[in-house]
Amino acid sequence: MELDTFIKQLADAVEGLDASTLTGDTPLAALPQWDSLALLTTLAMVDSEYGVQVSGRALQECQTVGDLFRLVQKHLPPS
Amino acid sequence: MAEAHLQRARLAGLVSVVGPERRRLDDEPELYGGNRAQLDRLKRTIGLAERWVSPPAQTALDLGHQAATRLLAGLALAPADLDALIFVTQTPDHFQPCNAAILHGRLGLPTSVAAFDVNLGCSGFVYGLYLASLLAETGGCRKVLLVAGDTLSHSVHPRDRAVAPLFGDAAAAALVEQIPPGEPPSPAWFSLHTDGSGADIIKQPAGGFREPATNAALTEHTDADGNVRTRANLHMNGAEVFSFNLRELPLLVEGLMRRAQVGTRDVDAYVFHQANRYIIRNIARRLHLPLERVPMDIVERFGNQSSASIPFTLCHSLGEAARARRLRVLLVGYGVGLSWASALLEVGPLRVCEWITGVAPP
Numbered sequence: 201m202e203l204d205t206f207i208k209q210l211a212d213a214v215e216g217l218d219a220s221t222l223t224g225d226t227p228l229a230a231l232p233q234w235d236s237l238a239l240l241t242t243l244a245m246v247d248s249e250y251g252v253q254v255s256g257r258a259l260q261e262c263q264t265v266g267d268l269f270r271l272v273q274k275h276l277p278p279s
Numbered sequence: 280m281a282e283a284h285l286q287r288a289r290l291a292g293l294v295s296v297v298g299p300e301r302r303r304l305d306d307e308p309e310l311y312g313g314n315r316a317q318l319d320r321l322k323r324t325i326g327l328a329e330r331w332v333s334p335p336a337q338t339a340l341d342l343g344h345q346a347a348t349r350l351l352a353g354l355a356l357a358p359a360d361l362d363a364l365i366f367v368t369q370t371p372d373h374f375q376p377c378n379a380a381i382l383h384g385r386l387g388l389p390t391s392v393a394a395f396d397v398n399l400g401c402s403g404f405v406y407g408l409y410l411a412s413l414l415a416e417t418g419g420c421r422k423v424l425l426v427a428g429d430t431l432s433h434s435v436h437p438r439d440r441a442v443a444p445l446f447g448d449a450a451a452a453a454l455v456e457q458i459p460p461g462e463p464p465s466p467a468w469f470s471l472h473t474d475g476s477g478a479d480i481i482k483q484p485a486g487g488f489r490e491p492a493t494n495a496a497l498t499e500h501t502d503a504d505g506n507v508r509t510r511a512n513l514h515m516n517g518a519e520v521f522s523f524n525l526r527e528l529p530l531l532v533e534g535l536m537r538r539a540q541v542g543t544r545d546v547d548a549y550v551f552h553q554a555n556r557y558i559i560r561n562i563a564r565r566l567h568l569p570l571e572r573v574p575m576d577i578v579e580r581f582g583n584q585s586s587a588s589i590p591f592t593l594c595h596s597l598g599e600a601a602r603a604r605r606l607r608v609l610l611v612g613y614g615v616g617l618s619w620a621s622a623l624l625e626v627g628p629l630r631v632c633e634w635i636t637g638v639a640p641p
Contacts, residue, residue, distance in 0.1 A: 215320060215324075235317070236441065236504070236517055236518070237320060237321060237324055237325070239517070239518040239521075240324075240325075240517065240518065240521050240557065241324070243518065243521050243522055243525060244521075244525070244557075244561050247525045247561075247565075248561075248564075248565070253522055253525045253526040254522065255519065255522050256516060256517070256518025256519035256520070256521060256522040257516075257518075257519060259518055259522075260518060
């Protein structure tokens, strides 16, 4: 699982996000697009791209883009 | 496991009633602090535009009464023809007596009728149908009146943007009857589930006995997002609900279809509880369901109608088809509890399958 790919997928899922401005350290709270709707579209993206259903609570506890990435990584089956 | 396969009960008629007052999101810009862009995004993605609600003086019982009266007239049934009455609601008139008993009185039913409420929300119609079918098939009841509905618009705080724009008020009445001996069976499959660890995800904490309706319970609080509510209001964690839906609903539908040995093309319509267009489209795509067989446009026009949304969709999106011919339908209810359930059954041609706008109280 690649961070760059994940960032692109995140930017596709959340309207108004620009992948080129995001890094693993970008704080989510600093992004005006990171609202309740963004949570839903991100949950849907993670499910459809990675076959993983993370809990809403776990998603809400993420502070940075990198936290999101690691949350999904954690749920992937071992390869 | 709560999995059933029934043969000798059938749905004989359905009437849905919506609250008489229309509320449009465009008329309520203050809900989003005048943030038009956010409003438009929500409308586009979730599917929210208008809903139909009841005035404060009108309850789910009133709507259910209107639906039941219309249904009985349409089927030319007399009160004495009924053997049981089930009322599914989370917004009853009182803690006691139950809605079913009060409605029993209003309809003038005989005392030989079994009447009781079922306290469930968006999974409630499927649970109610399961119970009504059992009463008809093995419970000695030839005709069962099933009523389901809520006035959830009365449960939310008007300045809670997370939930205030979502809910419409509605009730539906269904007649479930025993198939007379000699007539062919009507196979139906049911699958019912619960996850109590999700009890806090959709909740109206105060007003019951755990947290009585004291002044503290009725104090307004503002959360980190600027939403206002009291402990006596209904609240929902949207992200957790969505996550639960993604986790459980595909398994539910796949499991039921496997048990019934039907493929996606064998089902005429997939009637999901109309929570929002986004989740339904998501689940339908996951399951590779033909999207033209999955109604998903009810919320944007009528709001989330709780347990009435499945029967309302049957009446609104499939009424004409259900009156004309036999349909195989798969119902999926999911929500507060957490509770979820699915049913696969055949309906139609139905003598009555319609929706009407409720009559406002005088």
